[in-house]
Amino acid sequence: MNELVSLKSPISVNFEVSPVCDLACEFCFNTEMECKKLSHSPLKRAMSILDKLAEAEVFEVRLFGGEFFVYPHWREVLEYADKLDFFLSFVSNGTHINTEVAKELLAHRVIGGAISLHGTKEIHESITKIAGSFDAAVNGIRACVENGIGISILYTLTKNNRQSVFDICRWLKKNGVEIDEINVGRLTPYGRAKSDWEQVKLSLHDYLSIFPQLEKIRNELGILASFGDAFPLCLLPTRYHDYVIGCWQGTGFGHIDHLGNVRSCSIAKGSYGNILETPLTEIWTERLVHFRSLKWLPEKCQECDNFCGGGCSASCYDGGMYAPDEFIQQSKGGSHEQQVCA
């Protein structure tokens, strides 16, 4: 039987420094509310969370949001996190990054990050709802790349942009924007995407049609294009298995929200506990036992020789903190009990 390994703490975390974002992406998983109306966290709390992550010997902190660069104290957070000797990275909408910002990142040993770009200009801005956000994001990518920071593009798939992955890569290449890679991601029934999920969700066929595009991007443009989230390998032709990066939630990867709550996934909601109240090592070793047992997966997944983690937990509507992939449930008749907050 498959089982996930236990570590004393995550190797890498997404730290949601602030829940506030200045874009309004149509599928944003982060909140049911308007991100712009949320409040920033106090700097003291952000620093305390970093202290706790350091105590637990987490290696890598990915500065995450909301939008990290709209946090009024992002420079102090960056400096403090570097002082604590984390390996640092960021996930951003890119619109606030310029040469000056890129140089500050580099000065604090940030050598890579991820910026969201969800299509060509028209498509991207129809998703973000902000005119000018495409050019601003591309300028942010350029500023990073020109200053030696490698950039991965994050591309969330929708019905409207799923055919445009190759187009944006070709555009970037043609315009001299040298990205490290592009990772397409699952559309998930959280936040804004949840309310009209039946209308917006992608089918298995929609997802399967992405892989030939990824292959074409790799072969014709020389850009490393991958499926950035987990996907059930039993439903994917073998030739594309290497295109799936997969997910290491709950073992090497964790998510810390701006309040200090611990999750195994950045998208799925809930909490295993709060690191400002309980040591992360205690949360990580004691409260994910059931998750790592995999007993919540269909038996076929538990026994599978080509284990993929049961696909993407966050793809399951009302899946709680973890659940089998939406397509595994459909194809294998798996069921799950909702995993509630700690």
Add this chain to the structure above:
Amino acid sequence: MNNKSVPKINCRFKIRQDLDGFLGFFQGKGVLTFNEVGAFIVKQMTGEKSLREIEQSVRDTFPGVDNPENEVLCIIEQLREAGFF
């Protein structure tokens, strides 16, 4: 590499003791697992000590290790295969 070579891992890295052995995080490259002796050896590959000196420090710190030279060479090979030199 001969035993006068001074190995230096070509990226920033850190090692921590975990529940079962040691984990090494190598920036931009990935994660490797080690036993206690392996972790001790890797930590010294910062371009300051020769292989001979690292081997000697293994001998001094872990007197129970039968063949320190082989331990060091095994780690060198593991890191070389992972592209860390």
